[in-house]
Amino acid sequence: MADTPWWASENVWRKWAIWITAFMAVVLIFLTFDTVAKITAGGERVPGYDVINKRIFYTFNPDRNMQEPVIGGDAPLFGKMMSAAEAEELVNLGKLTVQAKNCMNCHTLLGNGAYYAPDLTKAWLDPAWGAESVREQLMVSFLMDPTTNARTYGTGRRMPQLGITEDEAKGVVAFLKWMSSIDTNGFPKGFTPIRQEESS
Amino acid sequence: MIDPVATHNILAAAVAGALVILFGALYALLFALARLKQRPAFMLWAYLSYMFLVGAVAVLSVTLNMHGFWQLVAAVMVVGYFIAPRLIWRLCAGTHGPEISSELGAIRN
C-alpha cells in the first residue's frame, strides 16, 4: 500500500494553509498602515476639510494618464472662509446627513452604493449645476425640496423628501465639495467638469 | 500606470475576460476527463480549449492595453491556467492514492 506523498499529506497542507493565510494577512496589514496614512484627510490623496475654502478643478495629468483634482485659489463656500475646525464640523454634518438619509441606497459615492441615481463623487463639479456662481444655492434648494426642484431628465425618477434642514443641506454641499477633491485615480472615467469661470 | 480600454474595445475586453475563465475551466474539465477515461482524443480537445484560452488572453492584453507589469499578469494567466489543472490532478492522485490502493487491496482479498 502506497503512502500519501509528503506534498499531498494532510499535515503539510495544514501548515501551508496556515502559513499562506498568515503571510497574506501580514502583507495586508503592512499595506493597510501605508494606505491609511495616505488616505487620512490632509494628505496628498485626500485633502483636509478646509479645502472647501478653495476652488477645486480638474486637469489631465499625462504622466499618470488620468485626470486629477487641482486645488486652486480662494473660493469660500457660502461666502465665508472657514477655519480648519469649522470646515471639519460642516463636512462632518454633511457626512452624518448622507448616512442618516441613506443616500447610498440610491446613489453611489466613490462608485459604491446603488445605481438608481447618479454618482456623487464629483457632484460638486457636475455641469448640471450650470454656473459656478449659482451652484451652492441651487444645491441647497434642491436638497431641501427635491420634489419641487426635481429634474428627472426624462427618467421620471425624483429624489424623495427626506426632511433635510438648511444646515444639513449646507453640510451636504460642503461634504460633496470636499469629496470632489479626493484623488480617485481618474474615476469616474473621462469626467467633464462644470465650465470653469475665471479663477481668482 | 494603466491605460484604460478604448471605447470600441469595451465589449471585446469583457468577452475576452469571460472567455479566459470559461476556456480555463473547459481545459481543466477536458484535461481531467482525458486522464480519468484514458482517452487521448479528450486531451486533444483540452489543448484546443487551451489554445482558445491563450487567444482570449491575447485579446484581453491587446484591448486592455497591457504594458509592463500587466504583461506579466497576462503571462501568469497563460502559464498558471496551463499548469494549475495538472498540479491539481497530481494532488488529487496524491491525496486519494492510499484510498484507491486500499480499495484495490480489498478487492484482491
Added chain:
Amino acid sequence: MSIAALDSANLNAGQKVAVKYFTVAMVLFLAQCLFGMLAGLQYLQPDFLYNVLDFNVNRMVHINAMVVWMLFGFIGSVYWLVEDESGTELVGAKLANLNFWILTLAVTVVVLVYLFVQTGPGTKETIWFINEGREYIEAPRWADFGIVVCVLIFFYNVAATFMKGKWSGISGVLVLDLVALAGLYLAGMFYTTNISMDQHWWWWVIHLWVEATWEVLVGCIMAWGLMKTLGARRKIVTTWLYIEVALMFGSGILGLGHHYFWIGTPEYWFTIGGFFSALEPIPLVAMVVHAVYDSGTHNFRNSNHPALAWLIAHAFGNFFGAGVWGFMHTLPQINLYTHGTQWTASHGHLAFFGAYATIIIAMIYIAVQKWRGDVWMSGDLADKGWKWKWSLGLLNVGVIGMTVALLISGYEQSFVERALEGSTWGGYFSAQTQPWFVQGMHWRMLFGWVTTAGVVLLLWDLATIGKTETRRAIDPTATPATT
C-alpha cells in the same frame, strides 16, 4: 423514530436550533425577493410609492434581508453539524435557543424601523438607532453590538462543544473562520467623516466576508456534507479543505485590492488588485478537476436528490457568478467604466445566488430529510418531485435572466455614461433612458417574477416534501453490495 412527519425527536439539540434558523432564513429569502421586486418596479414606475416607501428603503431591505438570511443559513448549518462533528451534545442548548430568539427579535425591530422610521436627522443618534446608511451594513449601531454579542454566544456554544467533544480538521478551520468572521465585522463599526477611510474599512467587512471567510465557511459545510451524504473519507476531505483554504485566502485576502482602485487609495492597488484577481479563479479550476477526479474514484449513491441538484447549481452558479462575471470586469482598465453601474448589480445577483443561496438551500433540504425521520428523497417521489424540480428551474432561470438583463443594461450604461458622455449626471441620465437600458430593466422585472415564483414554490416544497412518504432513505455511506 417517526417517519414523514416533522418530528423534532428526529433531531439532536443543535439541529433543533438549526431548523429554527433555517425557517427564519427562508422567510427572509422571500422578503428579499419581495423588496427587490418593489425596487425593480420603481425603475419602471418611478412614482410608485414615491415618498412612501422609496427606492432607498426597498433596496436597503432587499440587500439586508439577503445578508441576514445567508448568515442565518450559515449559523443554522453550523448548529446542524456541530454535535455530529464534535461527537457530543451541544453545550448550551437553552442558550442557543435564547440567542436565536433575541437575534430574530433584533432583526425584526431593525426591519420595522427601516420601514416605518426610514431616516433621521443628520446626527449620531440616527446612526445609533435608525440606520447607519452604509450599504449592506446599514443596521444601526445598537444592532451591531447586538449582532456581535449574539455571534459571540454562538461562537462560545460551537467552540465549547468542540472542546468538550473532539476537535477535527474541519472544526478547527470552522472555529478559526468564525473568529475572523466576527472580528472583521468590527471593522465596519465606527463612524468617520472621511469617506475614503469609511470605504476602505467597509471593504474589509464586505470583501473579506464575501470573498474570503464566507467561502471558507461554505468549504467547511461542504466538507462535512461530502462525508455525510456521499461517504467521502475524512482524511481526504480535510486535506482538501486545507488546500481550498490555502487557495482561497492565498488569492482572496489581497484580492481585496480590486476594490481599492477608485476610492482615494494609492495606485499600487492597481498592481495588487489586478494580480490577485487573476489568481482568484484558480480555486474554481481546482474544484472542476477535483470533481471529475472524484466522479471516477467513487461509486456515489445519493439519497437526497433535491440537495444534490442544488449542490450542482452551486458549482455552476459559483463558477459563473463569481468567476466569469467577476473576471469579466475586474481589471482596472475596464473596471474604470463598469464600477458603479448595473454591471456590478449583474455580477452581484449571480454571485450571491450561485455561491451562497444554492448551498444553503441544499443544506435545508438535508435538514428537512432528517427532520422527517430520514425520509426517502431520491427519485420516484410521490408527486414526481415536481415542486422541487420546478422551484429549482424557476429560481435558476429567474436569477440567470435577471443577471443577463442587468448585464445588458450595465454594458449600455458603461458605454453611454462613461465612455461617450464623460461620466456626468447628464451622461448618467442619458444612459438611463436609452432603449437598451430600459428594456434590460423590463426583462429584469420579468425574471424577478420568475425568481419570486421559484421562491414561493421552494417554500411550499420545503414545507411538504416527504410528507406522504413511507419509505426510508437509502444510506449513502453503506458499502455498495458489489464493486
